[in-house]
Amino acid sequence: MSWTDERVEKLKQLWSEGLSASQIANQLGGVSRNAVIGKVHRLALPGRAKSGGATPSAATRATARNTAPPRAPNFASRAAGRKPSDTPASAPSAPRTAGATALKQEIVAETEAAPEQKTAPDNNVVPIMRKIPLTDLTERTCKWPVGDPTQEDFYFCGCESPENSPYCKYHAKLAYQPASDRRRAG
Template sequence: MNWTDERVEKLKKLWSEGLSASQIAAQLGGVSRNAVIGKVHRLSLPGRAKAGGTATAARAPKRNTSAPRAPNYASRITTRTVTRQQGATMLKEEIEIETVEEMEYVPAKNVVVPISRRLGLTELTERTCKWPVGDPMKDDFYFCGCDSPDSSPYCNYHQRLAYQPVSERRKAVRVG
């Protein structure tokens, strides 16, 4: 079977519409699914679009803005091309991944930082702040230990750090 310019253009159109290789083979006629896949790879066509919408809209992650985050990190979504094997064929596809950037925390000037009680893990209770301080692999690691409200694992000061509104997180100065 010869790939004429007309058949190649129809292949490109159907591929960009998100049809599978089997569906394209059926519409072109006289060509197998494997022949379609081979031609797609020789043409270096991008991964086919998902039916029912754009590829990026189908993979858009849901964000939970109420979850606590470490105070010195920010995440963002980036697109990366990866190669994976499906059967005997290597496929390239673009995926969205969440990357984490280290951010510099700039505290407000008139904030009174509470004196922590420097508790160890075994000394924590339901009513103590569980904010970690330092490197867990070092001997000087401890938890804040100040009194925390009923429904929070953190004291009032560390609650403000952990549960920042979205607008304040965007204002943070990025390091990198």
């Protein structure tokens, strides 16, 4: 199917009358709803209000503009020891729209330094890896991979691991983090 001048004019007329893309596709015949939508965008035809009821009054629109949408919980404030109700001075608002396109909002928010995690001194010790290849791994060696497996310098940690873990104590702490720590870090 090709878009002849006659079909394009009929598309413009039906679009201005407020018909949906599906209805226009049915009237034109031999064209899909998506083809109609694509042609409308390429022709840059003006957008229309969504169907679904009466148009809101000016008072309803003003009320809708003045009400803020509910905010998502602020997990960062909880980690910093504040109550969730304490919000930064510049809180995000609903995105602006122009026609059917949402415009990106630029929000400048105050940032807080994350609280330092207090760890025992032995948690900061990185073991000296034995750097062993895959063929030398045993049940009691750490199987933590280091590097890119497709490269020549790829190896495994190789330090001693407990019976119930494939990793040494250091790499087990990296691999198995409590859920609360994962939420805070992400």
